[in-house]
Amino acid sequence: MGKGKLIVFDGIDGSGKSTQIKLLKEDLEASNADFxxxxxxxxxxxxxxxxGDLIERIQEGGVPIPPEAxxxxxxxxxxxxxxxxxxxxxxxxxxxxxxxxxxxxxSQGLARGLERRWLDIMFEFMPxxxxxxxxxxxxxxxxxxITKKREPSYFEAGLDMRPDLDKxxxxxxxxxxxxxxxxxxTKELDLHLxxxxxxxxxxxxxxxxxxxxxxxxxxxxxx
Ligand code: ADP
Numbered sequence: 189m190g191k192g193k194l195i196v197f198d199g200i201d202g203s204g205k206s207t208q209i210k211l212l213k214e215d216l217e218a219s220n221a222d223f224x225x226x227x228x229x230x231x232x233x234x235x236x237x238x239x240g241d242l243i244e245r246i247q248e249g250g251v252p253i254p255p256e257a258x259x260x261x262x263x264x265x266x267x268x269x270x271x272x273x274x275x276x277x278x279x280x281x282x283x284x285x286x287x288x289x290x291x292x293x294x295s296q297g298l299a300r301g302l303e304r305r306w307l308d309i310m311f312e313f314m315p316x317x318x319x320x321x322x323x324x325x326x327x328x329x330x331x332x333x334i335t336k337k338r339e340p341s342y343f344e345a346g347l348d349m350r351p352d353l354d355k356x357x358x359x360x361x362x363x364x365x366x367x368x369x370x371x372x373x374t375k376e377l378d379l380h381l382x383x384x385x386x387x388x389x390x391x392x393x394x395x396x397x398x399x400x401x402x403x404x405x406x407x408x409x410x411x
Contacts, residue, residue, distance in 0.1 A: 192279070193283050193284070193318040193319075194317040194318050194319075195285050195286065195317065195320075195399065196317040196319065196320040197286070197323065198320065198321070198370070199322055200366050201334065201363065202329075202333045203325040203330055204323050204325060204333075204384050205287060205323055208321075208323070208388075208391055208395055209285055211395075211410065212395060212399075214410070215409045216285075218409035219407060219409075221403065222282045222283065223277075223283040223284070224274075224284050225284075225285045226269050226273045226284065226286055252349075252351070255297060258343075259297050259310060262293050263293075263311060266290075266293075266311070266314065267313055270313065270315075275315075290314050291322060291370060292366065292370065294369070298369045299365035319398065320377075320379040321380050321398070322371075322379050322381050322382065324370070324371065324381055325385060328360060330359075339355060340355055345358035345359040346361060346362025346363075346365075349362065382394055382395070392408070392410065
């Protein structure tokens with residue numbers, strides 16, 4: 189697909205993806221690179237109309253949204269972003285930084301009891317990335333980081349699966365399941381695992397080192 193390169197950042201909630209994308213964005217701007225960034229909720233039209241609203245309405249009815257339905261909605265968002273943002277940018281030869289691709293959404297589906305075969309078919313439309321960084325952070329550390337700024341969301345805490353748990357216990361339980369599936373996929377698909385417990389600077393150095401093969405002339409603008 190096109191002449192550009194697709195670089196993916198994926199990992200559990202609070203693992204540090206957005207922080208690293210922000211630093212990389214500053215380096216790419218300083219290097220005058222031609223790039224695009226797409227995040228999980230960028231197709232606002234689809235997200236607001238179908239995903240946000242539908243999830244709320246289903247919760248209002250007291251019945252958690254079924255995992256299949258949630259996956260359909262997330263696939264809708266991703267397929268729209270592919271056509272609207274990712275594909276055109278790749279065709280223009282840009283470097284595309286994708287904040288989430290299929291890895292966490294598949295791991296979440298597996299954690300919610302869906303079959304891998306079903307999930308693979310659902311997300312088959314996504315092009316293979318040139319580089320995938322998987323951020324691995326223990327859920328207890330991700331929880332501490334998130335709760336410095338906000339409460340984990342209903343879905344981040346897996347409360348659709350275990351409404352009997354409090355948010356902290358639910359988060360630790362659910363995110364550990366997702367993490368284990370992500371680690372399995374990392375091995376299986378030979379993705380690049382990043383130690384999310386490292387400091388922000390050390391992670392940034394590791395990202396730049398790994399990217400230097402795909403993106404020549406990229407230098408750190410933070411030192
Ligand atoms: P994600 O995008 O994976 O959900 P964020 O990048 O938003 O995670 O990080 C979650 C929180 O943790 C933020 O408040 C961020 O400042 C902090 N954080 C990110 N990376 C690190 C790190 N390596 N060490 C300590 N705190 C971090």
